[in-house]
Structures are given as C-alpha cells and as structure tokens.
Amino acid sequence: EPEVTQTPSHQVTQMGQEVILRCVPISNHLYFYWYRQILGQKVEFLVSFYNNEISEKSEIFDDQFSVERPDGSNFTLKIRSTKLEDSAMYFCASKKGRAGDTQYFGPGTRLTVL
Amino acid sequence: DAKTTQPPSMDCAEGRAANLPCNHSTISGNEYVYWYRQIHSQGPQYIIHGLKNNETNEMASLIITEDRKSSTLILPHATLRDTAVYYCIVRVTGANSKLTFGKGITLSVRP
Secondary structure: OOOOEEEOOEEEEOOOOOEEEEEEOOOOOOEEEEEEEOOOOOEEEEEEEEOOEEEEEOOOOOOOEEEEOOOOOOEEEEEOOOOHHHOEEEEEEEEOOOOOOOOEEOOOEEEEEO | OOOOEOOOEEEEEOOOOEEEEEEOOOOOOOEEEEEEEEOOOOOOEEEEEEOOOOEEOOOOEEEEOOOOOEEEEEEOOOOHHHOEEEEEEEEEOOOOOOOOOOOOEEEEEEO
C-alpha cells in the first residue's frame, strides 16, 4: 500500500541554523500538509498546500517557515533560523483531493534544536 | 470545526472489544467524524470515518447516533498493539480542510 515517507527520521541542529525537512507524499495525491507535535502536546496544523501554493496556514507558520514542492514528488518544509522551541516531531500528510478524502500521515521527523 | 469531547483514558482486556466514546454535540450537517490513532510518537494513523451511517472496515467499526451528536469507535478484538492515543475529529467537508487534533483518549490494552 502506498505511504507517505519522510526524511530524515531525526535531525539535530544548532539554534539559528536552517533545516529542510523532506516528505514524499503518496504519488497521486494533490493536497499536502505539515503538522507538528511538541513533546507531550497536541498535534498542531502548520500549513496546507495545493496547486503549488499555500492554501491555509496557522499562526505558528510565521516568516521563518516556508514550504515548497520542488519537483513532482517531494514536498519540503524549511525553517530558516531555528529556535529552541522549534524542537518537535514534524509530520507530513497528503490527501488525494476530493472533499472528504482522508489525510494520510508520514512517520515524522524528530527535530532537535540545541 | 465542531469541538469533540473524549474521556482522557480507558483500558480493556486483550481480546475483548474496546468501545471508545466521543461527543460532538455541535456537529453540523456537512461535518464528517474521523478517527485516527497515534502509537507512541509515530505519525497519526487513519482508522475510519463516517457522516451519518455506521461504518465498518478491517480495523474498526464506527457507530454514529441518529442525531449525530456522539459516536463510538469499536475495536472488536483489542490486542496489545492497539494501545495508543485515539483521536476523534470532526471536520468540515471541503477539499482542503485541515485536521484539528484534541488530546484524544489513551487506550491501554492489558494482557
């Protein structure tokens, strides 16, 4: 069964550095999402992406965040200048496209900012 | 999206049915009920969803009351691997709508 994949599984970085988290959505899906989960807290929506543009973003998704679909398969989340509070699990999800279609999540990338 | 209320935790014996309740009294007509689960810190895993009718798949059954104000997820024969946090999410229909996760219910399956 097709699944969403994410790399790396764990990323350690120094505060102030840029990181890029990568996702390969399910191949025929058209809607893409990033969520994050700080340890012990709820899963929070960050951003949704369709037709090469952001459809919706949360208050968390400020100017230090950006998303891109650089080719036909990858979907990336860039954090320009990481802060300690960016330490979290980051989950990518994708959806085929029809209203009511299910979002499928990847296994996540654990980001640790030192 | 309508708010959902779930008890914080429950447990059940391995091999027995686990019935996980969810209240969504402010649900509106175009909102689906979705269930996901999360094992440890893994990515949320889709279980099942429904609008009005009861639904069943290979993982679980979803029973939605006639007034749609509450639902129950049933795992018919719980195993130790079903120990997880289960999220009941109500979502507006709409091609791009996000999922809003609450705290969920922690299900512990005991041997």
